[in-house]
Amino acid sequence: MRKITTFLTIGVSALLLTACGGGGESNPPLNNPQPPPVDTQPPVEDDKYNVAIKKIMNYADDNSNPVPTVVDYKDANVIGVETDNLRSLNIYIESLTSNDVDSTAKIQEIVLSTNVSFEPDRVSTDWIKFSYTSELTGEEITQLSLSSSSLDASFVISCSDGMFESYHISTGFITGSGYVAYRFGNTPIVYDTWNECEDCGFDYLYPSSASISFIEKFLYTPDVIFRLDKFGGGLPEGNLGNYGFSAMIDQSREMCGWSENTFPKDNGWGKEYPTSPPEWAKESTYDTNVKDQFRLIAWIDENSQGEDQLLVRVGDQVGPCKGRSYVSDDQLFVIQDNEKIPVVANSKIEQTCEKPSIYALNGQFDIHRPFLLNEYTKKILIDDIETLVTSISFP
Numbered sequence: 001m002r003k004i005t006t007f008l009t010i011g012v013s014a015l016l017l018t019a020c021g022g023g024g025e026s027n028p029p030l031n032n033p034q035p036p037p038v039d040t041q042p043p044v045e046d047d048k049y050n051v052a053i054k055k056i057m058n059y060a061d062d063n064s065n066p067v068p069t070v071v072d073y074k075d076a077n078v079i080g081v082e083t084d085n086l087r088s089l090n091i092y093i094e095s096l097t098s099n100d101v102d103s104t105a106k107i108q109e110i111v112l113s114t115n116v117s118f119e120p121d122r123v124s125t126d127w128i129k130f131s132y133t134s135e136l137t138g139e140e141i142t143q144l145s146l147s148s149s150s151l152d153a154s155f156v157i158s159c160s161d162g163m164f165e166s167y168h169i170s171t172g173f174i175t176g177s178g179y180v181a182y183r184f185g186n187t188p189i190v191y192d193t194w195n196e197c198e199d200c201g202f203d204y205l206y207p208s209s210a211s212i213s214f215i216e217k218f219l220y221t222p223d224v225i226f227r228l229d230k231f232g233g234g235l236p237e238g239n240l241g242n243y244g245f246s247a248m249i250d251q252s253r254e255m256c257g258w259s260e261n262t263f264p265k266d267n268g269w270g271k272e273y274p275t276s277p278p279e280w281a282k283e284s285t286y287d288t289n290v291k292d293q294f295r296l297i298a299w300i301d302e303n304s305q306g307e308d309q310l311l312v313r314v315g316d317q318v319g320p321c322k323g324r325s326y327v328s329d330d331q332l333f334v335i336q337d338n339e340k341i342p343v344v345a346n347s348k349i350e351q352t353c354e355k356p357s358i359y360a361l362n363g364q365f366d367i368h369r370p371f372l373l374n375e376y377t378k379k380i381l382i383d384d385i386e387t388l389v390t391s392i393s394f395p
Contacts, residue, residue, distance in 0.1 A: 315355050
């Protein structure tokens, strides 16, 4: 009744104004349209902040409620929530109650101080995959290539019809001989003679025989250094920068027939990654005077095969991280029996030190014997590490 009365009142007032013109000329008709009934007026928009906070609180009480999004946290005035750490944060929120997340300050403290991790790009790799069908034989050919600008050459793995076939080095110069020297990580230098390809214009080197064991060496170190012989003089050398080889193995497994016994899936981890370290994880101590540091937490856990594997959480918004320094694979080594042993992740590690991420590491060391996990500052030279920053001792 109230809505009808209001509408009639407005209508009658308009008629009176139109009819009453005073003593002079009549007023022109009103051009303003009449407002619609009150019940068709657009509702007042809910406060985004309160809606977002309520949604996060409801999810904390019961995870069957709608899941908070990046936009929800933004509307709640929370900083630091992005797509790659949203899942981890929400899993942590599930373990809380609404009272723990009923304000921006409480949620912000969770984001800054908990072990919520960002989800890295787990397929990131420096390797390039190229597939085609041979016009001559009809075979399905897949090539995996890793290039080095300092060496001016690429290492290329070839697969055919779902099987590993061979590997070679393609150079950007004419080779002077089949001389090849190489080193994987900190292993001894190997001196060898490969075949030059005369029909290819002497810019192609291949071994007398190709072996899976040679390819397997790429699994355990980001540092693969080659030296070649250049026609006209000079012995160019360079680091191929072997980052994310395990990710490329997974991406080419069907095309090359890689065995999971030799080349474990997902670098051996093979299951969902944890979103935060366990309570019994170990953390480094830091020297705030040293640049290029990042927060490092490590622990040993069982992978999908029930075997122990080393996991690390690198980076954080708090701790020794300064600015936007990058974390990379070549800053982590294991020391066992006084030997420095490279360790690699399932994918290329390349992130700012302020974004914590969890990786499963693999390397040629015995995880059941005492070892140190060492963090170093950035590399300066191909075959040298600048400074040891800190260590974590196991067990």
